[in-house]
Amino acid sequence: MCKLPAMQSSELKRAAARAALDELVVGAVLGVGSGSTVDVFVDQLATLASPPAALVCASERTAARARSQGLRVRELNEVLAGGESIPIYVDGADEIDSQLRMIKGGGAALTREKIVAAASGHFVCIADVSKCVERLGAFPLPIEVVPMARELVARRVRALGGEPRLRDGGLTDNGNEILDVRGLDLSRPEQVEAHIEQWPGVVAAGLFAVHGADTAIIAAPDGVERRKATGARG
Ligand code: 5RP
Numbered sequence: 001m002c003k004l005p006a007m008q009s010s011e012l013k014r015a016a017a018r019a020a021l022d023e024l025v026v027g028a029v030l031g032v033g034s035g036s037t038v039d040v041f042v043d044q045l046a047t048l049a050s051p052p053a054a055l056v057c058a059s060e061r062t063a064a065r066a067r068s069q070g071l072r073v074r075e076l077n078e079v080l081a082g083g084e085s086i087p088i089y090v091d092g093a094d095e096i097d098s099q100l101r102m103i104k105g106g107g108a109a110l111t112r113e114k115i116v117a118a119a120s121g122h123f124v125c126i127a128d129v130s131k132c133v134e135r136l137g138a139f140p141l142p143i144e145v146v147p148m149a150r151e152l153v154a155r156r157v158r159a160l161g162g163e164p165r166l167r168d169g170g171l172t173d174n175g176n177e178i179l180d181v182r183g184l185d186l187s188r189p190e191q192v193e194a195h196i197e198q199w200p201g202v203v204a205a206g207l208f209a210v211h212g213a214d215t216a217i218i219a220a221p222d223g224v225e226r227r228k229a230t231g232a233r234g
Pocket of ligand 1: 037094105
């Protein structure tokens with residue numbers, strides 16, 4: 001993963017977010033993730049002549065930002081109970097590979113991101129080119145855990161060769177803790193994701209490999225590229 005200067009990085013986030021506006025389905029509810037790239041996207045939604053009917057947000061942070069911009073925010077349960085669909089979900093990533101598998105959760109919203117993405121039709125990942133990797137795993141893998149299970153999960157992570165570290169900065173929106181894990185072999189990310197997520201006390205692992213993005217919009221200094229999943233995942 002290459003590091004971009006801060007100025008360039010924010011311009012690229014804006015470019016990726018702007019390109020994602022073309023993916024919107026007019027009149028539909030839109031799912032949105034969390035993070036600085038999504039913040040920029042939400043700001044751009046607020047400037048549209050016809051913004052989405054409503055947003056289902058994957059974090060309190062995103063919901064607060066959307067409301068402050070005058071956008072309508074609805075709860076996922078209410079939308080689904082009403083029989084409505086969410087055709088598009090837009091979110092950032094901490095790492096994304098060529099098969100559009102991702103590590104997410106740098107902003108601690110991984111569980112709700114997985115939930116809203118699962119409830120949505122099409123996952124559009126927006127990112128600057130610094131997030132593109134050949135192999136996932138340089139970014140520490142976030143795992144959301146129920147607090148009483150922290151040491152149990154940490155022990156199992158160590159048995160897999162990982163080095164877990166409890167994230168400072170309080171609890172997630174769900175009242176849980178995050179373990180950031182370095183050193184795991186993520187050469188088969190689908191297997192690792194499925195394996196870790198069956199452990200008692202694990203709420204979600206920040207691997208989005210079993211279900212990765214459907215489209216990635218990657219902004220680089222020489223332009224914005226749209227990549228589609230090949231279907232070769234898993
Ligand atoms: C939050 C996430 C974000 O999508 C990820 O951390 C990328 O954030 P940013 O757009 O700030 O680089 O997974 O849980």
